[in-house]
Each structure stands twice: as structure tokens, then as C-alpha cells.
Amino acid sequence: MYVPHVNALDDEPTIRAMVAEIGSAQLVTTGADGYPLATLLPVVWRGDTVIAHFARANDHWKAIGADQPALLVVTGPQAYISPTWYAAKAEHGRVVPTWNYSVVQLTGRATVHDDVEWLEGALDELVEHHEGHREAPWHRTDAPERYISGQLRAIVGLEFAVERVEGKAKLSQNRSDADRAGVIAGLDAETSPDAHAVAEQMRTGVLHRG
Incomplete structure (x- = not known):
């Protein structure tokens, strides 16, 4: 991933918090024909392993x-940045549109799991991640055992051994304070929730929605 120094996100707790908050990732591999395959999956990252x-x-x-x-690839909020929001536009006009976003890429090796015991453990961990904070969290045992058995037969597990972590936050760090203030105001005035999230990231430096 191309990461200019000013946009580098190398604080591991922040990266992990972003991945945990988003909770999904595009898995990209290469098929037998050499073409890429991609699937959006729910994920949990613990230690050096993603499930x-x-x-x-x-x-x-199967590939x-x-x-x-x-x-x-874990993608955070993203938004179009209009050059009309920059204070520099009125000063010299040398401004162009751009795109602000945050992203984490985990490179490693994937292994498929098809045994029920592994799947049960993985699903319990995924459910705990999303349900654990709720007042009355759902558990696998809340559903009929036969129903859950059928659902388990309808999925296969994935274990991903993380070898490299890269994070990028492109949030107008290369602009002046006046330009950044203009971008935040412009994003705040948009209707897109992602635009508002990017504005909040620029304001606070917090890259996850927690």
C-alpha cells in the first residue's frame, strides 16, 4: 500500500481499535486462473490471528x-473533499479535489477450517465480540441445537495468520490549519454519515467510531 510518511498510521492500539470497531474486511486471494478473488467477511483480530x-x-x-x-483490507469512513472548502482557494486558487479516508491492510496467510469444533469456537468469539456489550447478549445456545447444527453446515471457517500490518489515515494532514478547518466545516455540512465521521476523525484524531 502506498503510504506517504504524513499519512502513516503506525500506532498498533489505534489500528486494532479501528479494525475491532469496523468488524469486517475484504479478503483478497488469487484463484487458480490467476485472477483475484475478494469476499467481505466479519472478522475478529486477536494476537497475530484473524478469524x-x-x-x-x-x-x-475452495480456492x-x-x-x-x-x-x-479494512476500510474506515471516507469522503470526497471539495477544493471549494480550502481557504487557499481564495488566496491563490492552486487547489484540486481529493479523497480522505482511513484503511488498514493485513498481509498474511489464510487457512480454511471445516471442522465443527473449530467453527463453534470461532462463531462464539465473533458473537461475543458483537454481543458482549449488550444488556441481554445473544448466545449460540439461545437457538435450538438442531437449527444451529444446520447453520454450521452452511459455513466454513477461515484462520488468517497476520505477517504484516499497514495503516493509512489520509485526513488532510498536508494542509494548513485554515484549510483543515474549511474541510471539517464542509464535511459537517454534508448529508453523508461517512462525511461526518471523517470530519470527526479530523477534529479528534480518533480513527474508530467508539
Whole structure:
């Protein structure tokens, strides 16, 4: 990933918090024909391992061998930046449109799991991640056992060994304070929730929505 120094996101707790808050990633691998395959998956990152699962009907998992080189892309809020928001436009006019965003790329190796015990553990961890903070969290045992058994047969698991972590936050760090203030005001006036999230990131420096 191209990461100019000013946009580098290298604080691991911040990167992990962003991935945990977003909770999903695009898994990218290469198929037997050499063409890329991509699937959006729910993920949990713990230590040096990410766990996820596919729908069994999705043929992507069949193209993944043991320790298959792979990429996970976690994308945060993003927004178009109008040059009309820059104070510099009135000063000299040498401004152009751009795009602000945050992203994390995890490079590593993927392995598919198809045994029930592994799947149960992975699903319990995924559910705990999203349900644990709720007043009355849902548990796998809340549903009929036969129903859950059928659902487990409809998925396959994925274990991703993380080898490299890259983070990027392009939030107008190369602009003047006046230009950044103009961008924040412009984003605040937009109707898109992503635009508002980017404005908040620029204001606070916090890259996740927690």
C-alpha cells in the first residue's frame, strides 16, 4: 500500500481499535486462473490471528489452500473533499479535489477450517465480540441445537495468520490549519454519515467510531 510518511498510521492500539470497531474486511486471494478473488467477511483480530467465516455456497473458500498468501483490507469512513472548502482557494486558487479516508491492510496467510469444533469456537468469539456489550447478549445456545447444527453446515471457517500490518489515515494532514478547518466545516455540512465521521476523525484524531 502506498503510504506517504504524513499519512502513516503506525500506532498498533489505534489500528486494532479501528479494525475491532469496523468488524469486517475484504479478503483478497488469487484463484487458480490467476485472477483475484475478494469476499467481505466479519472478522475478529486477536494476537497475530484473524478469524472469520464464509458461506459454504461461496466458492471463494475452495480456492484457498493451506497457508495461502492473502490480504485483508479494512476500510474506515471516507469522503470526497471539495477544493471549494480550502481557504487557499481564495488566496491563490492552486487547489484540486481529493479523497480522505482511513484503511488498514493485513498481509498474511489464510487457512480454511471445516471442522465443527473449530467453527463453534470461532462463531462464539465473533458473537461475543458483537454481543458482549449488550444488556441481554445473544448466545449460540439461545437457538435450538438442531437449527444451529444446520447453520454450521452452511459455513466454513477461515484462520488468517497476520505477517504484516499497514495503516493509512489520509485526513488532510498536508494542509494548513485554515484549510483543515474549511474541510471539517464542509464535511459537517454534508448529508453523508461517512462525511461526518471523517470530519470527526479530523477534529479528534480518533480513527474508530467508539
